[in-house]
Structures are given as structure tokens and as C-alpha cells.
Amino acid sequence: MDIYILRHGRAEKRAPSVRGDEGRALTGEGRTEILGVAEFLASRDVVFGCIATSPYARAVETTQIVAKALGKRGLIVQWDELTPGSSIEGLESRISSRSDDESLLIVGHEPLLGMFTGYMISGGGDAAIALGKGGLAKIRNARLDPVGGELQWLLTVRQILSMK
Numbered sequence: 001m002d003i004y005i006l007r008h009g010r011a012e013k014r015a016p017s018v019r020g021d022e023g024r025a026l027t028g029e030g031r032t033e034i035l036g037v038a039e040f041l042a043s044r045d046v047v048f049g050c051i052a053t054s055p056y057a058r059a060v061e062t063t064q065i066v067a068k069a070l071g072k073r074g075l076i077v078q079w080d081e082l083t084p085g086s087s088i089e090g091l092e093s094r095i096s097s098r099s100d101d102e103s104l105l106i107v108g109h110e111p112l113l114g115m116f117t118g119y120m121i122s123g124g125g126d127a128a129i130a131l132g133k134g135g136l137a138k139i140r141n142a143r144l145d146p147v148g149g150e151l152q153w154l155l156t157v158r159q160i161l162s163m164k
Contacts, residue, residue: 001098003120003149004046004105005113005137006066009034009157011058021084026061033134034062036161038069040136049102051075052094054082054109063107082108088119096144113137121151132156 009030014021026034048070053063055078067076081090091112098104106113110131117137118127124147131137134157142149 001100001142002103002152003095003139003142004041004048004103005117005131005139006037006062006105006107007110007113007131007133007135008054008056008058008062008107009037009065009134011133022056025057030058030133031061031065033157033161034065035069037134037136037157038066040160040163041066042069046070047103048072048075048105050077050098051105051107052077052079052082053107054078054084055080056083056109059107059109063105066105066107079106082106082112084109084112086112088112088116091116092144092147100143117151117154120147120149123148129154134160136160 009026010033011024011026011030051063051067053059053076063076079094081094095104114129114131117129120139120142136153136155137151138153139149140152
């Protein structure tokens with residue numbers, strides 16, 4: 001299984017509102033950057049068996065932009081295991097239910113995504129990778145038993161946009 005890990009795009013600033021942190025949407029700049037990431041993935045003919053997202057608005061919006069650019073809207077699922085404060089173990093358990101033959105895109109938040117990326121490429125060790133907003137990682141041949149995989153991509157949004 002190849003696992004692609006995408007941090008949501010730039011979002012509205014934290015401010016007291018009716019929506020709270022869960023409801024913060026992408027900014028215009030965030031939407032533009034994520035569209036660039038989506039176009040990058042489309043240009044590489046990436047196909048996902050599943051796109052899993054945190055239920056937070058900024059992650060859902062990021063996911064919708066990517067899915068639309070790839071022409072695959074029906075593959076989106078929301079996983080509570082991708083919300084801020086979730087555990088690597090919970091995410092690992094959820095991923096283990098997926099087929100090893102499909103590629104998976106997970107969209108969520110830091111620090112979980114960086115910790116999960118480090119965990120996968122260190123064979124279950126205590127390592128972390130920092131993913132900036134719109135950052136994208138690809139773990140090739142990811143496996144959960146035993147934990148491992150090959151870090152093939154670790155890209156910032158600026159690097160991605162410069163490759164378009």
C-alpha cells in the first residue's frame with residue numbers, strides 16, 4: 001500500500017466564533033495552494049482507493065478540492081482518527097482495515113500527521129516529520145505488521161507549486 005499524507009491548507013485564524021476550531025475554513029490562499037497540490041497529484045496520475053479526512057472543515061475542504069481535481073468525489077470518508085489529539089495507534093488501526101492493494105490519501109492536522117509519517121518510516125520508532133500547511137508526503141510500500149515503509153516524497157506546498 002502507498003500512503004499519501006496531506007496536511008490541510010492555510011485556514012482562517014483562530015478567533016472566537018460560533019463555529020469554533022472545527023469550523024475554520026480554508027483561506028483564499030489556502031484554496032489556491034491546495035488546488036496546486038491537487039493538480040500536481042493529477043499530473044502524476046495518482047489514483048486513490050480511498051481519501052480519508054478529518055471531519056474538521058479545513059481538512060474536508062482540502063479533501064474536496066483534491067478529489068474534484070482527480071475526478072473522484074465518491075471516495076471520501078471521514079475518520080475521527082484524523083482529528084487533532086488523535087493517536088497514532090487509532091489511525092494505524094483504521095488504516096489496517098484497508099486493502100493492501102490500494103493507495104490511500106489521508107488529510108488531517110499536525111502534529112499527528114508528522115508523528116505518523118515518522119512512525120511509519122522509522123519502523124515504529126519515536127520520530128516525527130514536520131508537515132507545513134499543504135505539505136505532502138508519500139510512503140511507498142507502507143506496511144503495518146511489521147511497521148515500515150519508504151519515504152518517497154516529502155514536499156512543501158512551495159516545492160509542489162514550483163514543479164507545476
